[in-house]
Amino acid sequence: MNSKGKNFKWHPDEKPPQIEAHSKAKLRVLRRYLRAYFDRLNVSPHRDEFKLDLVDGFAGGGLFSDGSDELPGSPLVMLEEAETAKTRLNHNRIKPLAVDCQFYFVDKEKAHTDHLQKVLAQREPASDGNKIVVRTGPFENELDSILKSIHQRQPRSGRAIFLLDQTGFAQVELTLIARIFSELPAAEVILTFAADSLINFLSERPQMVTAAKPVGLSDERIRSLIEDRDGYGGKALVQRTLRDHTRILTGATYDTPFFIRPEQSRRALWFLHLSRHPTARDVMIQRHWDVQNTFEHCGIGSFGMLGWDALLEGGTLPLFRFQDLDAQRMHEELLNELPRELFSLVSEEPVTIETFRHMFANRTAARFSDLDEVVLRLFREREFAVLDQDGKERSRSLKRLKTSDRIALPSTLLLPGFSRLS
Ligand SMILES: C[S@@+](CC[C@H](N)C(=O)[O-])C[C@H]1O[C@@H](n2cnc3c(N)ncnc32)[C@H](O)[C@@H]1O
Incomplete structure (x- = not known):
């Protein structure tokens, strides 16, 4: 499955792994999304406190090498955006706004969480104090206690963002996301999903059926997807079916797929935003429009396409490519x-x-x-x-x-x- 291996391997005694262009794109979308989220939810001058729980379920080691530089990974992006939001949101405010965030960083590899702990210890300022929880273990085993803590901290609003940055498509069981939404209706989930890998590997071999289990695809569904892929509808139809399937199975109302094509494998990854709120969806779609220009300089070599790809091809509204769409x-x-x-x-x-x-x-x-x-x-x-x-x-x-x-x-x-x- 794509990008596994050295690109996402951390060890506290070694240099962080080199980041690939598509992972950089993903982190940039995440950063912009969080920034917009803080701004959009804090327009009211009457609010005096804003609580948010941020969960990075596949956190990695916290830092990448970018050539000879270093680049913050997703846990640091979350911390940095929460920190800068405090200053930005309080600018010109008469009534001060207390931004109160709690972070949960989970990774199943001990070497990764050790690396992350080391990076966190070196961070300045550590003004988030003890509000960072790092857990070593599979996300699926940690979810229950995280949901419980969020409920305790925010019994009414339960405002939370979950980043599930898996490699491939089979590490996150989609029913887990349904659990998140049923317990925390205001939550938002951002899921990395290697859609093209799944589509390419679709076969009726028994290992495929096992591999597709977390995605919730039955044997019958897989057979019909293969027929679609090899038949008239082609890959676009399978993408659309998969997208609907994901939304329905997770219980999300809205889904916005960001479409990133890694240079090496050329297989598209989705950075899928799932939510139950129209405002959340609108914040995410706005990011598509924002980064479209910023990303152009990466050129076709880095990103064959960014945006809707052929997801909506054949749909009633012919709007599917940000790239060639003004x-x-x-x-x-x-x-x-x-x-x-x-x-x-x-x-x-x-x-x-x-x-x-x-x-x-x-x-x-x-x-x-x-x-x-x-x-x-x-x-x-x-x-x-x-x-x-x-x-x-x-x-x-x-x-x-x-x-x-x-x-x-x-x-x-x-x-x-x-x-x-x-
Ligand atoms: C793509 S990397 C994460 C990169 C990170 N989000 C970033 O951008 O800085 C995926 C990570 O998920 C971890 N992982 C894989 N399966 C997991 C599971 N079931 N639960 C928690 N972590 C898992 C891997 O060890 C790896 O560190």
């Missing part, structure tokens, strides 16, 4: 496709903006702001009506939608998309 083109595509979709969605009764976003979120690369903009345009062009909570039509000069607003058919019906046929 916002304007996406808006045009949405304007062409959405009216038809919306028409069937609201034909029975008006649907709130919240439901509309929910229905479309997993199917497009669009941010909520993009979707809203298209709805506003369709409203101005009288293809649809927008009603307030009490059912009164809103003004056509409306600039921002509320989540409680409702999209309805207009009183004079046009054929969907008709006003734009010229």
